[in-house]
Amino acid sequence: MEIREPTPAAADRIREVVDSSLTASFRLSPAQIDGLVDDQFADEAVTDKREDEETLLQVAETSSEIEDTTITGFVDGRLEDGWGEIRWLFVDGRLEDGWGEIRWLFVDPEHRGKGIGTELYETAIETLRDRGAEHICVTVLEANTEGHDFVERFGLEHDGDRRVEIADESVVNSVYTEPDVGATRPDSTGVDTADEEFPETKRIGGQLTTTDDGTTAYIARDEAESGTAAPFFATYEDVTHTERHGFYCANCGSLAVSMNNMDRLECNDCGNSHAERSEESYDDSYL
Incomplete structure (x- = not known):
């Protein structure tokens, strides 16, 4: 298995992995899946992510005797800040006291059970820390039936929810952080749902x-x-x-x-x- 940055030609295969993963593991309708894929992973969106210095894109590439080398997993992360009005603070090319956020992680259902998701997650976290992230958070769509347990296996804890707009629909992202983090996590990608009260839950x-x-x-x-x-x-x-x-x-x-x-x-x-x-x-x- 090799973890690397995707080439421009990988966009089609990335969408295939995302689509099949959403279909297998997310509680979303076909229309919602199509909208999410088009909104987040269209050619232009993938190109913008690749060219954004603060965005991390990595794919898992595997090969076997039966098939040619193929992309079997994909992770999308970003360097964020918790500084309020101070947008960025770089020292020697590194983001100081910032956050590394994992926003999407997908593994092709046909290739699960081989440690691909774990390898993608750990490599992405290491890369974000190398780029200066002091703290880590992971967002998981509430509709992801398997992602919450996956993230908790790495010792992260639920730290609130964000309501975000994806493909003109309002959805809930659960936020997971390392325990006892004293820094304020970034909130630039959604609206905190703490004011949505749900008694007896x-x-x-x-x-x-x-x-x-x-x-x-x-x-x-x-x-x-x-x-x-x-x-x-x-x-x-x-x-x-x-x-x-x-x-x-x-x-x-x-x-x-x-x-x-x-x-x-x-x-x-x-x-x-x-x-x-x-x-x-x-x-x-x-x-």
Whole structure:
């Protein structure tokens, strides 16, 4: 296996790896996957990343007796700062007291189980530190059903969420950092979701969950319906969001939400009810 920077001709293969990985391991619709690939990994986007001195792009290239050398994994990282108004501080060509952020890491599903993801991650972290990163953070889409456990294996801990816009859709990125980091992490790539209150919840495998008579319900923060007091969110019985459970009331944390034949929602515990979606219904940060 070789870890190297991609050539201009690698863009097509990078998109293939990203697309197949998203399809296999992310809780996203085909339309969302197409939008994300086009938004983040189109030819122009890959070229811009390659030419940006603060961006790190590396691919894993493997070969065997059966097939020619091929790209089997891809990592996208960036040097960020935590200095507020001071954008960058370089000393002898190195970023001082900055952050190295891993934003995307994909491994072709057909080549998993060979340590490719681990090699990509460790090499990317080493490269970012060589370039001056003092601290490390990793962002994982909440919809990534396997990425949260992968990151936690390296000793990183959940340190909040960001709501980001990708391909004109609002999605949630979970942020992981090294334990007991005293520095302020960069926030230039999203909006902190700390003001989105979800009572009676806890995290399991990076996903927001609640319980109903001992049954765990997974809350889909990207499937919201308006409410008079707070939004309702669709819930599922499984981590991949295939078996529907019902709705969660963000006003009181209840799963006792009923729906009439006109698809109107109402929380039986607090009275929060479904209303037509409008600018006045609730803060857009919930969407």
